[in-house]
Amino acid sequence: MIAExxxxxxxxxxxxxxxxxxxxRQAGRYLPEYRSIRAQAGSFLNLCYNPELAAEVxxxxxxxxxxxxxxxxxxxxxVPHALGQDLSFVENEGPRLTPIxxxxxxxxxxxxxxxxxxxxxxxxxxxxxxxxPADVALIGFCGAPWTVATYMVSxxxxxxxxxxxxxxxxxxxxxxxxxLVSASVDYLCHQIDAGAEAVQIFDSWAGELSPALFSRWxxxxxxxxxxxxxxxxxxxxxxxxxxxxxxxxxILSELGADAIGIDTAEDxxxxxxxxxxxxxxxxxxxxxxxxxxxxxxxxxxAHVLSAMSGGPHIFNLGHGIRPDTPIEHVEQAVRRIRGx
Ligand code: CP3
Numbered sequence: 001m002i003a004e005x006x007x008x009x010x011x012x013x014x015x016x017x018x019x020x021x022x023x024x025r026q027a028g029r030y031l032p033e034y035r036s037i038r039a040q041a042g043s044f045l046n047l048c049y050n051p052e053l054a055a056e057v058x059x060x061x062x063x064x065x066x067x068x069x070x071x072x073x074x075x076x077x078x079v080p081h082a083l084g085q086d087l088s089f090v091e092n093e094g095p096r097l098t099p100i101x102x103x104x105x106x107x108x109x110x111x112x113x114x115x116x117x118x119x120x121x122x123x124x125x126x127x128x129x130x131x132x133p134a135d136v137a138l139i140g141f142c143g144a145p146w147t148v149a150t151y152m153v154s155x156x157x158x159x160x161x162x163x164x165x166x167x168x169x170x171x172x173x174x175x176x177x178x179x180l181v182s183a184s185v186d187y188l189c190h191q192i193d194a195g196a197e198a199v200q201i202f203d204s205w206a207g208e209l210s211p212a213l214f215s216r217w218x219x220x221x222x223x224x225x226x227x228x229x230x231x232x233x234x235x236x237x238x239x240x241x242x243x244x245x246x247x248x249x250x251i252l253s254e255l256g257a258d259a260i261g262i263d264t265a266e267d268x269x270x271x272x273x274x275x276x277x278x279x280x281x282x283x284x285x286x287x288x289x290x291x292x293x294x295x296x297x298x299x300x301x302a303h304v305l306s307a308m309s310g311g312p313h314i315f316n317l318g319h320g321i322r323p324d325t326p327i328e329h330v331e332q333a334v335r336r337i338r339g340x
């Protein structure tokens with residue numbers, strides 16, 4: 001019998017002596033081999049839409065650190081891009097989109113995803129899956145509708161534009177969210193068809209929602225995506241990452257996700273007592289501890305391992321790895337987590 005991949009075992013509810021480990025944003029600028037391919041591609045979007053190069057950068061951190069999971073190299077903003085919204089990434093600044101500022105602007109979006117764009121992402125998934133070591137799992141992903149909407153509505157990183165639309169015109173805003181729910185279901189199902197073995201939904205700005213808005217714009221859309229994905233792929237696990245959920249964490253049990261990613265600010269012991277001991281938790285090492293290194297890093301890892309030890313755990317960061325992270329510290333972390 002082929003042994004189950006450690007990441008999938010934990011997503012199925014197993015508690016392993018040593019947790020599987022991968023890091024959000026593990027393919028990126030802290031790696032010289034990434035910077036080299038990125039320069040070859042010319043732009044970040046060219047890299048995302050070049051299956052051969054995107055597959056190569058997806059595999060780079062696996063080759064270097066032997067992580068237990070590869071995450072597809074792409075971006076949450078490819079969904080609005082494939083819905084026809086202009087998108088560019090400005091060096092040292094971040095994404096820039098032509099804002100969809102009100103319900104009238106929705107007519108500028110296509111009905112379905114542009115296959116010329118997303119088809120290349122599915123091709124990347126296929127290439128990575130073919131080349132992946134047998135014990136490493138492949139994670140696909142999308143952004144949660146709320147987080148993607150914050151970028152679509154402001155055209156950048158100002159979250160107040162989407163919040164204001166949601167407050168002033170909830171029915172109109174729901175139309176945007178519904179479009180994102182169906183596009184995301186389609187996008188994730190195609191990633192799974194191409195070879196993704198688990199999917200993660202990134203809700204990076206969930207923490208911006210007040211308790212009154214959290215259910216409607218974080219919980220409900222993510223639940224709807226999961227329902228759509230499970231209808232076609234009932235056995236594929238879904239990891240939800242509602243960053244900054246904080247005091248709203250107890251509501252997350254309503255999500256019914258197969259695993260919950262928790263950010264650096266959360267106390268894993270408290271989250272376990274709110275969500276129960278059987279829900280796999282993913283996280284939550286401080287990305288800054290990874291920069292600090294040395295004893296600080298060892299102690300931070302020991303703390304996460306012990307706080308998470310009461311149930312199924314996937315070791316990860318509380319947020320994405322930063323470009324100024326020393327590679328030796330990542331090596332140190334992986335050794336430490338594995339107890340080598
Ligand atoms: O985790 C991985 O290694 C897979 C690839 C991945 C990227 N972005 C690559 C990327 C994933 C899963 C994402 C998710 C993503 N993208 C999120 C959710 C997670 C989070 O970080 O909160 C968000 C909010 C985005 C949107 C986005 N993409 C922003 C705001 C930026 C600019 C900031 C930055 O770090 O440069 C990006 C660009 C981006 N996405 C880069 C990478 C490797 C850097 C691009 C470059 O090479 O210049």
